[in-house]
Amino acid sequence: MTVKPLELLPPTETLEMENGLKLVPRLRLNFTVYPSSPSVSKSLDEWKLKRALIDFLKTSLSVPVIVPEEDLVIKRIKEVRTRKREDPLARGTLFVRDLGFLKSAYKRYEEEEEEITALEKKFLDWRRFLVEKLDGIELNLEGFKFKLTVVIPESDNFEAMKTAWGDFYAFGNRGYSRSGNQGPDTITLRGAPSRWFAEPRVSSKPSMLVTHTIFSTFGKIRNLNIAVDDAFGKDGNEDAEDIISGLHCKITVQFEKHRDFYNALRVLSGRSLQKQGSRLWADYEVTWDKDGFTQHSRNPPQGDGSRMQEMAAGQFKNEALRRQRYSGSIPDDSRRKRFKE
Structure with a gap:
């Protein structure tokens, strides 16, 4: 487990968490593919587009970016009869997971805070440079040209989210919230594997106790909610019907302090x-919640994996008892009641 304060964690360093989990740094960019001209009617070959984009990243930048094929996802947009010639042909996501080159050559500073800054x-400068290089490029695939538009996903742009809540x-909320806070304190995370937040050898459903332990890495938690998130990944996905129910969960965490929310x-x-x-x-995907935790407690999501705020105390107790039962131990109160004359 890392002992470095979260304020001093650079964007290139991994954070070790409880339950065998870790947060690994990476860059994610979303892109959309368009025909360069309305006359391009040839169907898009995803494999050729992937190879062309990988070669561009490797050979056309001052610092080559090596991207394995599995870190470049391209999904063709479903053909519809009403699609116009200038409409997009595909959407994709690019992941750059090897960021070691960013920390290999920066100079040493007397103060660690200056070094992290x-x-x-x-x-941020390198990310901005990469977006500028990729946005608007044309790739020639056997004589047919396709244009890319590239953006940073909202959940990966902390600076933009910080500006948005500011x-x-x-302005939008006249300087106060329903809870009286001067800033947000709640995050929502979607796309987390349910089994990674479940109690081992007990259930495949996400556990309130395990999730609370994991997110306590960031600070004291005021409220916590977990729900099955079957809708994650279905937007614009032709293979959405193949997604297994209960595979992902949605986690909403309200922290006691804005500082802990900020760091998280x-x-x-x-x-x-x-x-x-x-x-x-x-x-x-992670974002801040402008409505705070109130919305989730008043309108709890439906599904077998949902966990309501009012059930939290009971579930903590039940999960703790299950752990003791599995380990073969018996609570002291139970032992006294059993042998009471």
Whole structure:
């Protein structure tokens, strides 16, 4: 487990968490593919587009970016009869997981805070440079040209989210919230594998107790809600019907302090979740919740994996008893009642 304060965690460093989980830094960019001209009627070859984009990243930048094929996802948009020639042909996501080159050459500073600030600036400058290089490029696939538009996903752009909540509390909400806070305190995370937040050998459903332990890495938690998130990944996905129910969960966490919320969102943004012993990545989405936790407690999501705020205390107790039962131990109160004369 890392002992470094979260404020001093640079965007290139991994954060070790409880339950064998870790947050691994990476860059994620979303892109959309269009025909360069309305006359292009040839169907898009995803494999050729992937190879062309990988070659561009490797050969056309001052610092080559090596991207394995599995970290470049391209999904063709379903053909519809009403689609116009200028409409997009495909959407995709690019992941850059090897960020070691960013921290290999930065100079040493007397104060660690200055060093972290310099590294963060270097990361943001490089990300901005990469977006500018990719946005609007044309790729020639056997004589047919296709154009890309590239954006940073909202959940990966902490600076933009910080600006958004600043504007919301300064102007849109007249400087206060329903709870009386001067800033947000609640995050929502989607796309987390349910089994990674479940109690081992007990259930495959996400556990309130396990989830609370994991997110306590960021600070004291006021409220917590977990729900099955079968809608995650279905937007614009032709293979949505193949997604298994209960595979992902949605986690809403309200922290007691705005500072803990700030650090949690900053660290979660721009990272992927990985489980010890697994080669899989969980590329979740995280954002701040302008309505706070009240909305989730009043309108609890439906599903077998939902956990309501008013049930939290009972579930903590039940899960603790299950752990004791599994380990073969008996609570002292139970032992006294059993042998009471």
